[in-house]
């Protein structure tokens with residue numbers, strides 16, 4: 001049975017996808033078999049960070065055009081990528097029985113790995129909470145921005161309110177140094193312990209480093225592009241910390257069932273998302289609509305930043321060939 005871990009955050013753009021990629025590669029370099037799964041329905045980008053273009057994704061599996069093993073991409077970095085997808089109208093027509101059969105076949109075909117790291121969407125307003133409830137370990141990324149802290153706390157609170165009983169850990173992202181990372185951890189951990197009676201573990205800090213931005217625009221994982229850098233060391237230390245932990249029991253069928261349901265339901269987010277919460281119906285409220293809009297804005301800003309960084313780099317080195325983006 002693999003160790004199944006979801007990486008999430010209250011707020012977008014904290015460095016989740018880069019965490020999944022670089023910690024995943026670190027674990028692989030330490031002789032573990034690692035799969036990374038892109039389940040960020042809004043902004044799936046592990047393929048972009050790896051510089052590859054998947055021809056097939058989970059969509060082909062859901063629609064019966066491929067087996068799970070057919071879509072897994074062996075990368076140059078010792079990790080395998082399972083490319084994700086968002087829901088489509090075709091999926092909205094799938095019956096409950098079809099989804100049930102799909103879960104059985106996918107769950108049978110999967111599992112040939114030591115670690116399955118799942119990159120998810122951020123925020124509490126999507127079907128992601130229902131999915132996280134089926135994952136035995138959740139890692140929350142938190143950056144120093146005040147909204148990142150409050151959103152991370154809100155996420156832990158929603159998990160707890162829904163009865164989550166797995167392991168919750170966090171990493172501090174984009175911090176100046178270890179002390180700054182630890183300060184963030186203490187804030188989250190003490191609030192969670194005091195008000196939610198929930199322990200939160202600490203995996204370590206990822207420093208803010210322009211090398212990471214360069215690696216992103218070069219489409220090469222930072223740990224490979226700059227193996228001796230501080231940021232590479234940050235990811236390796238976190239991988240080592242994870243290796244020292246035991247493996248909680250995972251319910252693999254339930255995991256795939258919730259994952260595929262999250263994808264299928266995202267085809268009709270307004271009508272269906274409320275079902276994915278165990279708690280009272282929340283979707284569609286003004287508060288959630290505003291939250292969605294703000295989240296979307298953040299995503300757009302990060303995409304734009306990425307494009308601008310890429311253009312600036314290309315302007316710096318005019319000899320470089322190929323398209324700007």
Ligand SMILES: Nc1ncnc2c1ncn2[C@@H]1O[C@H](COP(=O)(O)OP(=O)(O)O)[C@@H](O)[C@H]1O
Nearest residue numbers: 012013014015016017018174207208209212216
């Ligand atoms: N440690 C870091 N140092 C500097 N910039 C970072 C760092 N982590 C993330 N970023 C910036 O934030 C952007 C989003 O990172 P990403 O890993 O895609 O976040 P998420 O998956 O949480 O949205 C990156 O493209 C990069 O510009």
Ligand SMILES: [Mg+2]
Nearest residue numbers: 016017040043
């Ligand atoms: Mg991401």
